[in-house]
Amino acid sequence: MKVLVVEDTVTSATVVCSWLTNMGLTALHAGSGEAGLEMFGRERPDLILLDIIMPGMDGFEVARRIRALEKEVWTPIIFLTARADENDLKRAIEVGGDDYLIKPVSEVVLKAKISAMRRMAQMRDSLRRVKSKLEKANRELQRLSAIDGLTGIANRRCFDETLLREWRRCSRSELPLSLLVLDVDLFKLFNDHYGHQMGDECLKIVAHTLEETTQRPNDLVTRYGGEEFAAILPETDAEGALAVGEAMRVRIEGLRIDHAWSSVAQVVTISVGVACVIPPRDSEAGIPALIKAADDALYRAKEAGRNQVKASEGVIRVAGPGLANIGALQLRL
Numbered sequence: 287m288k289v290l291v292v293e294d295t296v297t298s299a300t301v302v303c304s305w306l307t308n309m310g311l312t313a314l315h316a317g318s319g320e321a322g323l324e325m326f327g328r329e330r331p332d333l334i335l336l337d338i339i340m341p342g343m344d345g346f347e348v349a350r351r352i353r354a355l356e357k358e359v360w361t362p363i364i365f366l367t368a369r370a371d372e373n374d375l376k377r378a379i380e381v382g383g384d385d386y387l388i389k390p391v392s393e394v395v396l397k398a399k400i401s402a403m404r405r406m407a408q409m410r411d412s413l414r415r416v417k418s419k420l421e422k423a424n425r426e427l428q429r430l431s432a433i434d435g436l437t438g439i440a441n442r443r444c445f446d447e448t449l450l451r452e453w454r455r456c457s458r459s460e461l462p463l464s465l466l467v468l469d470v471d472l473f474k475l476f477n478d479h480y481g482h483q484m485g486d487e488c489l490k491i492v493a494h495t496l497e498e499t500t501q502r503p504n505d506l507v508t509r510y511g512g513e514e515f516a517a518i519l520p521e522t523d524a525e526g527a528l529a530v531g532e533a534m535r536v537r538i539e540g541l542r543i544d545h546a547w548s549s550v551a552q553v554v555t556i557s558v559g560v561a562c563v564i565p566p567r568d569s570e571a572g573i574p575a576l577i578k579a580a581d582d583a584l585y586r587a588k589e590a591g592r593n594q595v596k597a598s599e600g601v602i603r604v605a606g607p608g609l610a611n612i613g614a615l616q617l618r619l
């Protein structure tokens with residue numbers, strides 16, 4: 287621990303410094319306010335003993351300037367004062383002092399005050415460590431809260447946030463926003479036959495394969511729930527979305543994961559529903575309509591025999607201010 291003694295009276299400084307050294311501390315002496323300020327900047331002491339009355343810059347001014355220099359840290363300052371003048375003491379605390387010692391300084395009192403300051407410094411350091419641990423834990427929590435525990439890809443919560451964000455972004459730039467909803471075909475039968483552990487493994491492989499199939503940095507594949515996945519494809523028109531859906535279907539089939547009880551194929555397959563919209567401005571209430579359109583398309587893909595991609599039919603109606611409840615959206619696929 288480094289202690290800076292700013293004191294113009296050499297005899298007093300010498301005595302205090304030798305006591306500090308005896309306590310096992312490193313004592314630094316500055317003979318004036320200016321020298322003290324300069325040494326503070328250079329040495330960054332852990333504690334400052336600061337005389338009030340000095341020629342040139344006095345102790346109050348030194349303390350004021352030190353406080354102005356400090357941002358995150360707080361170096362304790364103990365003022366040394368010749369007499370216990372109440373107004374001096376009041377001012378000493380106001381300019382940023384933490385405590386005071388009346389001169390001539392007693393060794394016992396000096397020791398006691400230094401122990402107290404040390405204790406506070408230790409507490410402050412441990413608080414700082416706890417704070418940084420908490421911040422780290424918070425960042426990790428935030429990351430985890432967006433991730434699906436089983437597959438490690440984005441979860442439903444992340445889906446909701448991303449869809450809202452991309453909806454707004456695409457509405458501002460009048461660009462199409464596509465949504466894919468995908469289901470592993472007859473997954474319940476897969477679980478019944480191979481067990482839940484294999485079922486989990488299957489979902490993990492499917493999730494990562496779907497993720498690998500998307501190309502653009504803003505595309506997002508999420509686990510929507512159970513064996514259902516959803517992909518958000520911003521700035522992608524219906525044709526592009528259909529192509530991505532088909533690429534996903536082909537890749538999942540190409541994994542050749544056995545699915546003996548499936549009536550669709552001998553391997554795991556997916557069905558995909560596609561919907562696309564150019565979101566009108568201020569029309570976020572229309573998000574469920576987009577999801578429903580993709581869900582309906584998925585339903586039709588299943589009805590048609592599964593292991594295929596279907597686009598939503600007709601027009602997605604999006605209600606929005608000034609849109610007379612129609613907000614006609616192009617959606618001819």
Ligand SMILES: [Mg+2]
Pocket residue numbers: 293294295337338339340
């Ligand atoms: Mg003095």
